[in-house]
Amino acid sequence: xxxxxxxxxxxxxxxxxxxxxxxxxxxxxxxxxxxxxxxxxxxxxxxxxxxxxxxxxxxxxxxxxxxxxxxxxxxxxxxxxxxxxxxxxxxxxxxxxxxxxxxxxxxxxxxxxxxxxxxxxxxxxxxxxxxxxxxxxxxxxxxxxxxxxxxxxxxxxxxxxxxxxxxxxxxxx
Amino acid sequence: xxxxxxxxxxxxxxxxxxxxxxxxxxxxxxxxxxxxxxxxxxxxxxxxxxxxxxxxxxxxxxxxxxxxxxxxxxxxxxxxxxxxxxxxxxxxxxxxxxxxxxxxxxxxxxxxxxxxxxxxxxxxxxxxxxxxxxxxxxxxxxxxxxxxxxxxxxxxxxxxxxxxxxxxxxxxx
Numbered sequence: 001x002x003x004x005x006x007x008x009x010x011x012x013x014x015x016x017x018x019x020x021x022x023x024x025x026x027x028x029x030x031x032x033x034x035x036x037x038x039x040x041x042x043x044x045x046x047x048x049x050x051x052x053x054x055x056x057x058x059x060x061x062x063x064x065x066x067x068x069x070x071x072x073x074x075x076x077x078x079x080x081x082x083x084x085x086x087x088x089x090x091x092x093x094x095x096x097x098x099x100x101x102x103x104x105x106x107x108x109x110x111x112x113x114x115x116x117x118x119x120x121x122x123x124x125x126x127x128x129x130x131x132x133x134x135x136x137x138x139x140x141x142x143x144x145x146x147x148x149x150x151x152x153x154x155x156x157x158x159x160x161x162x163x164x165x166x167x168x169x170x171x172x173x
Numbered sequence: 174x175x176x177x178x179x180x181x182x183x184x185x186x187x188x189x190x191x192x193x194x195x196x197x198x199x200x201x202x203x204x205x206x207x208x209x210x211x212x213x214x215x216x217x218x219x220x221x222x223x224x225x226x227x228x229x230x231x232x233x234x235x236x237x238x239x240x241x242x243x244x245x246x247x248x249x250x251x252x253x254x255x256x257x258x259x260x261x262x263x264x265x266x267x268x269x270x271x272x273x274x275x276x277x278x279x280x281x282x283x284x285x286x287x288x289x290x291x292x293x294x295x296x297x298x299x300x301x302x303x304x305x306x307x308x309x310x311x312x313x314x315x316x317x318x319x320x321x322x323x324x325x326x327x328x329x330x331x332x333x334x335x336x337x338x339x340x341x342x343x344x345x346x
Binding site for chain 2 (some may be wrong): 035036037057058059080082099100105114
């Protein structure tokens with residue numbers, strides 16, 4: 001319905017105005033093949049980052065680009081179930097810049113088969129489970145460069161189990 | 174090849190050790206259905222954010238969750254070509270926290286059909302093109318909350334064209 005009025009959902013959700021809905025649909029119709037590619041994060045230690053994202057979380061390295069002229073390495077990682085959406089790790093060679101951490105970017109989220117097993121595996125690697133999966137549903141960890149990562153249990157929450165059920169939060173995420 | 178040795182790619186890329194490659198493949202095989210869900214960003218003004226992400230970039234609103242108890246709104250946006258990878262906008266009601274901006278998170282990247290047309294559309298909306306598509310291939314803009322967004326031309330670069338070819342960078346991204 002290019003440029004037209006979509007009535008679906010109007011008035012069914014609080015705080016949603018009619019005009020932005022119409023405007024958004026009209027615009028979206030004109031760019032229908034726009035595609036999500038990746039989220040890029042800057043890293044300072046490739047080995048440590050690959051240990052976290054690949055050994056820990058289970059992402060796979062899809063390809064890497066090294067630029068001697070630009071003095072950077074790009075590594076593209078993806079989750080096995082939908083490898084089209086990538087995480088791009090950027091290493092700037094020789095940089096000692098403090099990349100810091102802020103709150104405007106929140107987190108990257110992944111669905112896992114068994115959130116208890118995933119968190120147990122991460123703990124054995126020495127990775128802090130900042131928000132343990134007390135509810136069998138959700139956990140948060142952070143990358144070596146302080147990128148928050150949310151893990152969500154696939155399907156229904158797992159029955160709460162120790163050591164998670166009584167484990168407090170650690171720090172922020 | 175669970176737990177086994179993969180020889181593919183070994184020795185073909187500089188700086189990549191054998192041991193981490195084996196370790197990563199072995200781990201990945203154990204979590205084969207892990208799935209990328211979303212990148213979450215915190216926003217302070219929903220209308221302004223939807224104007225940028227939907228009216229401007231062409232993302233579509235897939236669903237929204239409003240929690241009166243938690244005093245937050247979550248809006249899930251996606252690109253039409255691969256809507257499974259979402260952007261989650263989080264609005265914390267009544268928050269005046271300065272979410273800031275840092276360099277550990279780099280950007281979100283999208284592929285577009287016509288990077289010149291997309292940037293022209295964004296400019297007419299008053300959005301700064303921080304890195305104009307001088308090469309017909311790549312551009313950067315920033316969200317109202319300072320999330321950098323990379324736009325990449327689908328397929329081959331477009332022939333360089335004005336006003337982009339001679340347009341300088343603006344600020345940082």
